[in-house]
Amino acid sequence: MEAPLQQLHSPLWEEQGITLWVKREDLLHPTISGNKWRKLKYNLQQAKRLQHSTLLTFGGAYSNHIAAVAAAGEEFGFRTIGIIRGEEHLPLNPTLSFASSAGMKLHYISREAYRHKSDPVYLVQLAEQFGNPYIIPEGGTNALAVKGCTEIVTDIPIDYDYICCASGTGGTISGIIAGLEGEKQVLGFLALKGGEFLKEEIEQLIDRYNGQRYHNWQLITDYHFGGYAKVKPELLDFMRDFQKEHQLPLEPVYTGKMFFGLVDLIRQGYFPRGSRIVAVHTGGLQGNAGFKERLGIVV
Ligand SMILES: *Cc1c(COP(=O)(O)O)cnc(C)c1O
Numbered sequence: 347m348e349a350p351l352q353q354l355h356s357p358l359w360e361e362q363g364i365t366l367w368v369k370r371e372d373l374l375h376p377t378i379s380g381n382k383w384r385k386l387k388y389n390l391q392q393a394k395r396l397q398h399s400t401l402l403t404f405g406g407a408y409s410n411h412i413a414a415v416a417a418a419g420e421e422f423g424f425r426t427i428g429i430i431r432g433e434e435h436l437p438l439n440p441t442l443s444f445a446s447s448a449g450m451k452l453h454y455i456s457r458e459a460y461r462h463k464s465d466p467v468y469l470v471q472l473a474e475q476f477g478n479p480y481i482i483p484e485g486g487t488n489a490l491a492v493k494g495c496t497e498i499v500t501d502i503p504i505d506y507d508y509i510c511c512a513s514g515t516g517g518t519i520s521g522i523i524a525g526l527e528g529e530k531q532v533l534g535f536l537a538l539k540g541g542e543f544l545k546e547e548i549e550q551l552i553d554r555y556n557g558q559r560y561h562n563w564q565l566i567t568d569y570h571f572g573g574y575a576k577v578k579p580e581l582l583d584f585m586r587d588f589q590k591e592h593q594l595p596l597e598p599v600y601t602g603k604m605f606f607g608l609v610d611l612i613r614q615g616y617f618p619r620g621s622r623i624v625a626v627h628t629g630g631l632q633g634n635a636g637f638k639e640r641l642g643i644v645v
Contacts, residue, residue, distance in 0.1 A: 371384070
């Protein structure tokens with residue numbers, strides 16, 4: 347399994363002396379995609395060590411994490427249970443259909459009940475109900491996930507100045523920041539509204555992982571396009587052109603928004619001349635089938 351670096355060429359940045367690479371984490375694994383593989387790695391080891399036979403986790407109906415846990419369970423010999431936000435819709439959408447065919451048992455709960463997904467009392471209740479599974483939080487984000495994501499940066503063999511990623515729960519950027527130990531600049535492009543909340547969350551995740559506090563990172567909050575999984579024609583047009591120009595597959599929830607934001611920042615002159623930038627492709631391409639089915643959008 348490898349996540350190679352792909353250099354992207356365009357007059358837009360090359361005229362500014364900027365070099366841009368993509369770290370292709372989307373190529374790490376065919377079904378346990380990108381950052382979700384990084385986040386699961388040490389959780390799977392921990393689940394084995396503690397002799398759990400079942401993994402239980404949480405997600406929305408199109409969740410990349412749900413798909414990844416289902417695939418990981420099948421590959422590494424765990425039963426899997428997905429606690430899915432909202433009502434069941436049949437036929438299953440492409441994400442849940444995939445998860446189900448990988449053996450995941452889907453358990454639907456109301457949006458109201460889903461809000462309790464991190465309450466200790468609710469987790470104890472779930473543990474009793476489902477026979478003591480290893481519980482992985484929504485999006486896979488916990489201290490072991492942060493540890494796994496530090497390997498995104500230890501796996502980059504070149505020197506650079508900036509590293510960019512898309513951020514949802516903040517687990518991935520926490521690992522990148524911790525892995526860099528204060529070196530370079532880290533930019534997280536928010537896939538959702540609510541940057542202030544996430545900033546604290548990231549600080550806590552890093553603190554829980556290694557007790558450190560770093561200042562070489564920033565959240566970019568201007569490119570969420572109305573909120574999580576929301577799209578606009580401007581975003582889709584950008585993605586279509588960008589994919590064609592660079593032969594790079596994107597999806598609209600995370601990586602499309604990150605590249606839109608990154609190109610916009612380059613255009614605005616945000617990066618000093620000569621900057622070397624690595625953009626992390628966090629994967630998530632399985633979600634495109636759901637966009638097509640739901641909105642008729644071909645990405
Ligand atoms: C889950 C996901 C993210 C967000 O990662 P966090 O660790 O939750 O911030 C980014 N990109 C893709 C493709 C994802 O699936």
